[in-house]
Amino acid sequence: MAIGRIVKALSGFYYVENEDGIFQCRGRGNFRKRKLTPLVGDWVVFEAENRTDGYVLELHDRTNELIRPPIANVEQAVLVFSVHEPAFSPLLLDKFLVHIEANDIQPLICLSKMDLLPEEKLEEIRQYKKEYEKIGYEVISTSVHQADTIEELKPALANRVSVFAGQSGVGKSSLLNAIKPELDLETNAISKSLNRGKHTTRHVELIPIEGGYVADTPGFSSLDYHGITEDSLSACYPEMADRIQECKFRGCTHSNEPKCAVKAAVEDGEIAQHRYDSYIQFLEEIKSQKRRY
Template identity: 60%
Template sequence: MPEGKIIKALSGFYYVLDGEEVFQCRGRGVFRKNKVTPLVGDYVVFQAENKTDGTVTEIKPRKNELIRPQISNVDQAILVFSAVEPDFSPALLDRFLVLIEDNEIEPIIVVTKLDLVTPENRTKLTQYINDYRKLGYTVLETSSVTTGGIEELVPYLEGKTSVFAGQSGVGKSSLLNAINPELALKTDDISSHLGRGKHTTRHVELIHIGSGLVADTPGFSSLEFMEMEPERLSYCFPEMHEHGEDCKFRACLHDKEPKCAVKEAVGSGEIPEYRYEHYMQFLEEIRDRKPRY
């Protein structure tokens, strides 16, 4: 039977790409029975008598899986954050980074709307960008209006499956339109009443850009660490994992333990203080979620 990759899931149908042809399929009933949901990005086996009447019969093993947005087999995550409107949020960025790091997906940070930055907020933004670059992250600065920085982003997309993710209203769809105007993805402005972005992407869909596939996903503004153990969290902060090797206790959570190398690095400025504050906030959330005996 033929094999392909799900590039869109909508209204109970799965659109499977096989070569250059797309087949509209339903999922087998056994998936529902076993509580398995085919995801965009899944490699699948299917059968189809024609392009509109197919059935997904098998889902191949996934190398990774995200819940929000629902997508699998991602090579890298393009984390899109606006400089302003809404303001750049390192706390929210760190939430995304923890989720991405936990799934062993390569993150690329893209700061958008640079055309709206004023001298007053440029200094702080530059400091954040420099901090994340020093931590080893790739950070690109772009503007969908001036198209500045777009040419730097495009090579990262070649030959890979990338998920575009970020808070609503940061300009994910505008950025994709700037890369390829033929996409004509729907965009919208920040809601003046709610003060946040309006959701313009309603479903997950993989789109061809060059030799790569890119997912434009519904925006969301919160992430929960549903399955993460406290001991795993520091692995998702690369600088803390590195300094943690020098902690006195192997299972150090960098909280109240003595002779903690991470806290010493925060005190000396090697680790940005706000990163440690976010780490402690996330650690407390995980602890509050776990039952205490």
């Protein structure tokens, strides 16, 4: 028996990598009985007589697990958001950030397609960048046509497991191709009528880059609130989490309660209005989801 990490899952096979190479494996039937599904990123115990005929026997404990995309043991999430085609959406970015914060993963905001940004939108994007940096997030502006911006992104990927995530059409695969041209990942232009891209990535795979791994994942534009409650949502907003203890009422949801430190910070301009607005929208969505189930 040996220990390795699953670097790709495709058509019922798990491709497990260790110091001896990559082995094609199937999962033992007891995973189904225990309702366990091996995920890309999992450390596993496996046995293999040769490179193409192995079995995953046991899963090691996970540090974290994402449902969409299905991946485990992620250290960093590179949230790729284009500034044009499709247009930048702070609301969608906040939803991704909430999802990532809830799973205790370090986020990195990557603004893509900077070369396409119209001049009249430049100051707006600069302001959003400042606001997210003020919160404490690292924000990198990139263009696949500007080599210096790609070089700035590379060190952030070194020696860690990162997942590239974002809605389809924002240029995740194009960025990975710019970082490592030999990948030659499939890319497609976005639909002009729908203002979003086609899904070009069809499975999750860990790609070795800069001494670490990057997961190129299927594009998606919506996230559920698995494991996130009305009480825990504000903890996924760092600028709110810092003020929770200052609220008058314990369990304050920062919506209708008096003497709320978060609402006071919004009024004073210390918390961006659009961040508070997204928080209230997500709070209502969580309440609605709770009522449905």
